[in-house]
Amino acid sequence: MYPAAMNWDDLRIIAAVRDEGTYAGASARLRIDETTVGRRLARIERALGLRLFEAADGVRKPTRQCDVVLAHIQAMAAHAEEIGRIGESLPGPVGRLRVASTNAIAEEVLAPRTGELLRANPGLTLQFLTSSDNVKFSRWEADLAIRLRKPDKGDFAISKLGEVRLYFFEPAATSAADAVTCAYPDELGAIPEMQFLRAKRLRARCVTDNVRIIHKIIQSHQAVGVLPEHSCADLLIDRRLRATLLPKRRDVWLLVQSHLKRDAATRVTIDWLRACFQDVARSG
Known part of the structure; x- marks a missing residue:
């Protein structure tokens, strides 16, 4: 069993240092600070109780124990790649999205129309975050959020979703x-x-x-x-x-995390959200 401090990002650092031979090379490859590479490797070594690399002629060379660890990392990377291919066999976009809204909107506008969306897109999973309070969107607690008040500012894409009578x-x-x-x-x-x-x-x-x-x-x-x-x-x-x-009428606003704007699963979900409110308007 891995110690509590172990995670996949840490294991990727071990493999990057092995491949690049230096902390600087691993830093450039993973796009993290060189100091962070050294600090996290030291943390792994303390957790495992062994030394992973030895310096020789300016190059970091893996120890015998590190080679054993790397064999497991390689197997984990292969499994991760296979998991990533699972979605390739599913039609349509693949992704898991967290949608924040009020309880009333989730229950009365979205829920009746959710089954049709998910059946048509078997690679898509939605998680509804419902509350009368605003989920802290800026902290990435949600991927999309429906708001009944237009936010003043934020690092996200915002558009008008519709109007409610x-x-x-x-x-x-x-x-x-x-x-x-x-x-x-x-x-x-x-x-x-x-x-x-x-x-x-x-x-x-x-x-x-x-x-x-x-x-x-x-x-x-x-x-x-x-x-x-x-x-x-x-x-x-x-x-x-x-x-x-x-x-x-009451304006309804859609917030989308900026990095998801071009994501296929996000685009399908956005189109569906707009259709949900159009249905409400037509039925009124």
Whole structure:
């Protein structure tokens, strides 16, 4: 069993030093700092309890123990190459992508259409990261992210994914002033939903960023609130509710890690995301 400090990147350094004969050569080949090469090799030697290279005439030559390690590295490299070929037998693009979005969008817009995408692209795997909070996209916690607010800046590609219609619901039997008002937190004060509620001078009595909670309370016919079109299909046909289409729509933005913009699997996924929101718009 390898020590906890061992990883494939470290093993690649051993092979690079063997092939190039110097830390500088390995550094250039792997595109990492020469000092890093020496430090990581020293760490491996400490972990294994043996010496990997000896200096002779300015060249790093592998020790007998290193030759044994290198034999295993060569076998691992061959296995890694074989794993990489697995996708060649699958039609379409191959890749695993992490898609971040709110719970409501993942459940109501993406999930119903995910099966069709994955069946058509057997080499593609999607991982949904759902939260009411923004996943830290700048830290590469996700590959693509769907945002309901346009980010000010960041090292990623951003484009408008679509627009979402918004509906104001109120009990048909009473006025909005007599019902409980559901609203979003103050930090979301700039969104169209909150602007509409302020214009109507409705005081928030229930505050949440969870669309499903607002939906359930409105469904009780005791409250008013604003919901996106993908979250209210059943409410629109409820005769005990009045629905008003807001004049302003909610923009939806797509963020993509810059290094994935030309990746085939990413392009297929982006096209699918756009189609998902187009379907929502057509069904409204």
